[in-house]
Amino acid sequence: MDNIAGTKSSLTWAVNISVVVLVVLWLFPTLGLLISSFRTADQIATSGWWKAMFPSEQNLVLRTGDPDDERVERDGVFVVEGNLFATGSEAEISVWGTSSREISAYEAGETADLGDGETMTVESNGDYVWTGDAEQLTGRGQRIFATAVTPPEFTLDNYKTVLFSGSPTDNMARAFFNTLTVTIPATIIPIVVAAFAAYALAWMDFRGRALLIAVIVGLLVVPLQLALIPLLKLHLGIGIGKGYLGVWLAHTGFGLPLAIYLLRNYMVGLPRDIIENAKVDGATDFQIFTKIILPLSFPALASFAIFQFLWTWNDLLVAKVFLIDASGETTVMTNQIVELLGTRGGNWEILATAAFVSISVPLIVFFAMQKYLVRGLLAGSVK
Structure with missing residues (x-):
């Protein structure tokens, strides 16, 4: 009788302990980075962040x-x-x-x-x-x-240096806005394209639909590095070159397979009666998509938005290939931190501050939309 559905498992304590351990392992580095960003260079050089409150x-x-x-x-x-x-x-x-x-x-x-x-x-x-x-x-x-x-010493000078200094190597403000310029369109564009494609693959009958779905699933396993150089040559050949448009299209192309797969699985699980009743009432596919499918698919859209935003915000490889120029006017935060590591490798307080500034926005986005994450990931898993 111990295995009857609905009874509480005897291993619940192990699951709870595992979750706590994982949370602590994830939280400790973030907390250490936050504390180090407020410490002076001498404090960081002589003691670890866990001793920040002690002389x-x-x-x-x-x-x-x-x-x-x-x-x-x-x-x-x-x-x-x-x-x-x-x-x-x-x-x-x-x-x-x-x-x-x-x-x-x-x-x-x-x-x-x-x-x-x-x-x-x-x-x-x-x-x-x-x-x-x-x-x-x-x-x-x-x-x-x-x-x-x-005694313990904390300062805001590190943030003043990182955010407001006039130095091209220390100042992260321009790189912060450059990263937003890359990330926001690179998140919105694939969502818009993938939503239309997912609806067509889920609810519209046309020749070759199953084959197209199989191709999209296959593209999920294509390595990103495999397409970088051919795609860059294509951009240079058609005149896009290295710039924001090129990096937006690159992130869109690399993110579409997952977006279409995730959204299509969610839309397939939506009640068929709602869509059929809308068609009986004379609604077009576009009206069904905008008035019914999109509002009901918000958890899946938010789930993919979290993944896409985190990926593009923390990306360095695609930005290095498709964006970085000689003058550094379009430098993103990940590349700026690499520059700091090379020029200010001994200034750990500056590096810690720059790193925390870089992760602060993804943390805000994740915690603001995390309630949709599990609902979106489990979409289509149970009929």
């Missing part, structure tokens, strides 16, 4: 103030005083030194003898006292190598 120990290179402007004479000795940190910093120095080879030469508060009567004292809060004669206290200031415990 971290960092090796810092600091510099005293300009002695030519700040030195004062006291009892025949010149003195330079100040603080090594920026105003409001809560970092605490534990050890320090005047050479990168001996970072821990002195404890905080200890006075270092720099020779010829020149001394340096550094307190834990960053206050320093540098004494010597006029000839010793000159130049750009003394470099201090310190090990300090710094």
